[in-house]
Amino acid sequence: MKAIYNNSQILDQYAIDNGLNEDILLENAGISLARLIKKEKKKFNKAKILFLLGGGNNACDALVAIRHLKKCKAFKLGFKENENFKKQSRILENYGFKFLKKEPKFNKFDIIIDAVFGSGFKRNLDTKTINIFKKVNSSKALKIACDIPSGLGIEFCFKADITLCMGALREILLEDFTKEFVGKIKIASLGVSNKKFIKEAQGYLLNKKDLNIIKRRVNSNKVHFGHIYIAGNESAGTLAALGALNFGAGLVSLVAQKTFSPLIMLKDKIESKASAIALGMGLENLDILKDDILNNIPLVLDANCFLSENLLNFLQRKDVVLTPHPKEFSRLLKLCFQEDITIDTIQKNRFFYAKKFANTFECVLLLKGANSIIIQKDQFFVVNLGTPNLAKGGSGDVLSGMIAALLGANFSPLEAAKNACLAHALVAKKYKFNENSFDALKLVKGLKCI
Template sequence: MKVAFPAQMREIDKKIIEGGVPSLLLMEEAARSVFEEIQRHAVSRAVVLCGSGNNGGDGYGVARLLLGHGTDVAVVRCYTPTSDDCKRNAAIYGSLGGPAVDLEETSVAENLLGSADIIVDAVFGTGFHGSLEGNTAKLFEFVNRLKAYRLAVDIPSGVSGFDGSASDSSFKADKTVTFGLAKVGHFLYPGCAFCGEILIEGAGFPKRIMNSLADSEVIDEEVISALLPERPRNSYKGSYGSVLIIGGCEIYTGAPYLSALGAFRSGCGMVYSYTPGGSASVIQNNLPEAIALVSDGDFLGPGDIKHLSKLMDRIDCIVVGPGMGRKEESVEFVLQLLRSFPDKSFIVDADGLFAISKDLSVLSRSMEILITPHPGEFGRLNEGRTDLESFMEFCSIHGTSAILKGASSVFCNGSRKISINTAGNTGLAKAGSGDLLSGSIAGFAAQTGDLDQSALLGMYFMGRAAELSSVSEPCNSASRIADSFSLVFKQFEQNAKERLHGTRP
């Protein structure tokens, strides 16, 4: 599903208006979409919170339509209208006798809000940034305590449409009605938690214009269906590529196993591992399908590279870092490894990320590298900055692809294109999930030969497997979630059959 940054959406609006559609007509379409959504509820009394810009203009349009429908409606004027279209819609609403009070009339506004069935937020819109302060913050704190249904126009006030950053006192919507395309900030936390259900209304927005100006996406079933590798009936293990997992140390023996498990569960044909003895034993005892090669030492160091060089011709994608530890020798091993095999695709995770933080120049090697940090690990790579803009800038500067892991994980490539994964639940908030993810991506990459597309496949499969798992979220674990990959594949197989043959009535 395509999504847009606020600046892209403004450019889309501009193109449509330049094409001959009046801006006031676009505003009317938006207001009517919100009005029609309100009609799905049993509403006798509504209050619309209006700002000064075009979001406020939408709100005045909604209030006018409610007034014409006979609904008991009032506007709380949070700011004096400033945009031309907001001024015009406010004037029309007022000329029809629509009641309005200023935010500063605190007791009157609170009485109106306290008796409302539904409260519509049309104060700031997607261009909001910074933090809520003063009377506006107090207003939303008051509204959020009420039992009324809360509906946001475009995005809840206080939430950034760019990156989902949000004030604690942001309007907490039960549903958000947005226009044209959903915005990136709708799907990123903490803002995502304020949006409620998201309804996208596309009337008046030509897909041709939207597709030409917005290239970001939320990863959904349609995206994944187009990326899944085919599995011909006459295939064999070599048809599905080979993965090498490098990691482990005397303390963290299970991480490479989980990564190898992810590679197999995503459909890879052959999985090799290269680890110290303790980790090799875990893999040998729990995953006999893997070829577990053993390092001479208790941790990996530069001397291991000569052993790996004999293996590389057989390998399609390499994961380095799970459970490897942070000894100086292991750090040097990672840096030398990445430089020694510039024609190979690598996924760098966990302690491998610690190693490359010592020399980011390794990211400029000739072949692909995908890094998969959580915010703490990314902060170490990027001078403590973990916001979305810094993340995109980092990928652009270093020409690398990356996944910033979180409740909504974000993939970004060197061209700053992002893909957001919303699949998943708290069952993934466990040690080992990152190891499973890195192996899953590698398994898909071994089959497809495309590391970026495989990042999307791995992210989605991990999240969807957690959702489909029969194990409750608190009790789930990475190894159990891996067993649910089968349910995700079966779901896609069933959907493909239904598209091909149709469904019976």
């Protein structure tokens, strides 16, 4: 897991307050940036490298990197220079380095590094900077952002292929709307002990190594892995049931008239022997949300459940997992807070609204998206491995079944949501064929590769 912070500037100050010199942090940040560029330049034949510089500490990291790279060009965009920048500029000039005087032809470079603005920049970009970024973004160069793409979250920004975070991962880089601008996210080491730099994390980014799934013992049988009940229609309900079965559930029953899979048992109703229940997938009759049978069984509530006010009866239960996509989350916020929040507003502020919900209710929220958020009270996790492959009907149904499978195997609701979401994304990421051909059944089949 990688720690996530809303504001990493406090970490720099924390390190300095504990005796670490600012120049050391700056030097190590620049060395990390230079190291990344050296690695990437091997992919080119005599790569031509250009740095775009602002005048603050973000640009200072780049000035240090230039000193360690030597063969590169740099262009100042004309912003006010702070004392650190002036100091590093003088050091470079003493080495004989000369800054470009005129705007370069960006299509002549193989690698372009954005070191214009850091995370503290909040104003709109000026016309000159926007025009430069438009030219750079349209070039074929490999584009690297130092710490954060300049202008991210504003009307226009640098579009990076790689973003190198300095010491800590910022929350804004994991908002859904930023996915196309940040590229691949890497975290630079500042050469100091985490005990001196990293305070208690505000959240965590999950990766493949964090995955924990059901493990079958040699002397086990199907009853050890739970009996999952799915309440949904023939198509969506069956997909959820197959997700549960292929993710480790011992038995799976679908409460429906029929199913397209011979592997799934059919039931007329949910029975008290259920280990966990997933419901809502294509479900038209939502009266089941009033049934007392749901009171003492772990639940996954999805899809059509967000159309019913009866959903409110489950939000203070710690053994309930909600799995809305943004439109369903908009409905949920309306039910909970009587607020009309547009999908666009949610997508630009996913962490804010997810935390607002979690601060009020006890259940687990899994807000699906390009960067899915899993949160319960003050614990939150992000899975940013999702691909456009998953933008197909039925993908969310399979995920609900997978969560139910882990609940039935006695995973805690938070752990069930985390691990199912992570596995779900990893399967889609492994798909090597035309991404348009990926579907929910291929997702189910791909679970064998986890």
